[in-house]
Amino acid sequence: MKCQYCDKPATFHITELTEPDGPKVLHLCEHHARNVLQKGEPTPVSSVAGALAKQLQLGQTKEELRKLDQKECPVCGITFFEFRNSGRLGCPLDYDHFEADLKPLLINIHDSLEHTGKRPTRAAATADSQVDLIRLRKEMEVAVEREEYERASELRDQINAIQGEPKRRGNAT
Amino acid sequence: MKEATDLSVLAKNSGEWLRGTGPESDIVISSRIRLARNLAGFPFIRKCSPDDREKIQRQVRSRLENLPEWDEIPYVDITTLSEVDRQFLVERQLISREIADSEGSRAVAIDPSEQYSVMINEEDHLRIQVMHSGLDLISAWEQIDRIDDAIEGEVLYAFHSKFGYLTACPTNVGTGLRVSVMLHLPGLVITQQIEKVFRSMQRINVTVRGLYGEGSQYTGDFYQVSNQVTLGHTEKELLEMVGHEVVPRIIDYERKAREFLIEKGQQDLHDDVSRALGILSTARKISSEETMHYLSKVRMGVNLGLIDDVQLATINKLFIHTQPAHLQKLHGRVLTTSDRNVERASYLQRHLCGPADRADELN
Ligand SMILES: [Zn+2]
Ligand SMILES: [Zn+2]
Numbered sequence: 001m002k003c004q005y006c007d008k009p010a011t012f013h014i015t016e017l018t019e020p021d022g023p024k025v026l027h028l029c030e031h032h033a034r035n036v037l038q039k040g041e042p043t044p045v046s047s048v049a050g051a052l053a054k055q056l057q058l059g060q061t062k063e064e065l066r067k068l069d070q071k072e073c074p075v076c077g078i079t080f081f082e083f084r085n086s087g088r089l090g091c092p093l094d095y096d097h098f099e100a101d102l103k104p105l106l107i108n109i110h111d112s113l114e115h116t117g118k119r120p121t122r123a124a125a126t127a128d129s130q131v132d133l134i135r136l137r138k139e140m141e142v143a144v145e146r147e148e149y150e151r152a153s154e155l156r157d158q159i160n161a162i163q164g165e166p167k168r169r170g171n172a173t
Numbered sequence: 174m175k176e177a178t179d180l181s182v183l184a185k186n187s188g189e190w191l192r193g194t195g196p197e198s199d200i201v202i203s204s205r206i207r208l209a210r211n212l213a214g215f216p217f218i219r220k221c222s223p224d225d226r227e228k229i230q231r232q233v234r235s236r237l238e239n240l241p242e243w244d245e246i247p248y249v250d251i252t253t254l255s256e257v258d259r260q261f262l263v264e265r266q267l268i269s270r271e272i273a274d275s276e277g278s279r280a281v282a283i284d285p286s287e288q289y290s291v292m293i294n295e296e297d298h299l300r301i302q303v304m305h306s307g308l309d310l311i312s313a314w315e316q317i318d319r320i321d322d323a324i325e326g327e328v329l330y331a332f333h334s335k336f337g338y339l340t341a342c343p344t345n346v347g348t349g350l351r352v353s354v355m356l357h358l359p360g361l362v363i364t365q366q367i368e369k370v371f372r373s374m375q376r377i378n379v380t381v382r383g384l385y386g387e388g389s390q391y392t393g394d395f396y397q398v399s400n401q402v403t404l405g406h407t408e409k410e411l412l413e414m415v416g417h418e419v420v421p422r423i424i425d426y427e428r429k430a431r432e433f434l435i436e437k438g439q440q441d442l443h444d445d446v447s448r449a450l451g452i453l454s455t456a457r458k459i460s461s462e463e464t465m466h467y468l469s470k471v472r473m474g475v476n477l478g479l480i481d482d483v484q485l486a487t488i489n490k491l492f493i494h495t496q497p498a499h500l501q502k503l504h505g506r507v508l509t510t511s512d513r514n515v516e517r518a519s520y521l522q523r524h525l526c527g528p529a530d531r532a533d534e535l536n
Contacts, residue, residue, distance in 0.1 A: 075216070076216045076217075076220040077220070078219070078220060086219065087342055087344075088217065088218075088219045088296070088341045088342055089217055089219075089341055089342070089343070090216055090217055090219055090220035091215075091216040091217055091220055092211065092213065092217070092331040092333070092339045095333055095336050095339055095346070096333075102343060105343060106336075106343060106346070106404060109343060109344055109402065109404075110346075110347065110402040110403065110404035110405050111378075111402065111405065112347075112402070112404050112405020112406075113335070113336075113404070113405070114335060114404075114405060115333075115335065115336055115337025115338075115346075115347045115348070115404060115405070116405060116406065116407050117337060117347065117348040117350070117406070117407045117408045118318070118321075118348065118407075118408055119332070119337075120325045120330050120332050120338075121322075121325065121326075122325070122329065129213075130213050130214060130331060133213055133214025133215075134214055134215065134216060136214075137214060137215070141224070159214070162214070163213070163214065163329045
């Protein structure tokens, strides 16, 4: 038997015992088995793909799906199609830009839409400031490339203002 | 932090989590918690340019250096490591296969006792991991929570008021928390109850994975239980789900299975376990899969008192030290598969034949 991911012989047979349709067996070579086991969690691509497949069965027509696939994040440029295929998003803004499309997916995966756990004491509070940060950084890169150092240092000050200075040890803030 | 380029010091020791003590350590090998975090103001890894990755790495490193207690933490630039060294860190569970195999700027900071490590530029910008011996989720959580707070004092995390910590994959969003408990369940495997036990837990939000070897129903007998969801529950709730609701029940079933085996077939079991030890301590060449298979039996034999001159810590270490990159690091050079099989057999022999205090030699 060959490995599911390459041409090497499958020497490991990993059983996922909690799949809803009964145990699911993966046949893998040593390299890919380690890959899967060391991650210690469901392979995200397959679980995202699975959840998406379920979601897309519920309603969306081919035409709607085609439109959705072309939708693109203005900051990182990832398309929904690329996300569907890779299981990975491109930037923090995607959670807002694709919010309506991600919600059913998040419900499928987590059965929830609301974070109730730990919160950082300081964080880029709004999506806007996170977008600004990414844009400013890109602009700064360009300015440095063009040797416009005054512009670059202005941009750096703006970035620092959004980020806030890191907390110093011993400060009682 | 100090740049670490020579990993052979690590090779001679064993991580704290392998010491074979801690609550329920006859069945629970380790408790691991990881947090996925991303920096605000950078794209996720998939959309990072090589330059972005370099910036993230340098920024995180310089911010971590602001933490006084991080002075002595070795910092490893993964791009400079040989294939064997990368594999070695994977075998020790200090880095993931994913970060070992990927390309571009990436690094890991490793606590010298190997209880925690921080990967930079894995699937997320930061992957913080803590690993303890036995079933020890509460103190593992307290430790990782402190590390997370310290890092958060230095960098700005990508956080969403509704969705929580933002991650590259929606399966990790919210808490970014994955709790994994590694269990050794030979009793349930031999009595063929393992699937039944796990199936009875299906409605609980956990993932169970087992490792099976070719041609044999039970090679290894190791299973990992982890939480499936990361959004909508607090960290404490997720820890309780795995550590209080699921794992203790599995432990209970495994204990019952072992008791049953002892009552029903003491002689057969004793014979099986002794033969396994015999093969491990006399073989002249042995594959890593066969080693896993027999070490698993011996481990159970030690826990059931059928073998009394081998220590649990020795067995735990042998699982790691007989893997390919470890053998090569310990031997000091690259070995072919067949050379490794010979070296592995001789390594096992050195550590399994002789008085019980042989275990000390591993340290
Ligand atoms: Zn393969
Ligand atoms: Zn984006």
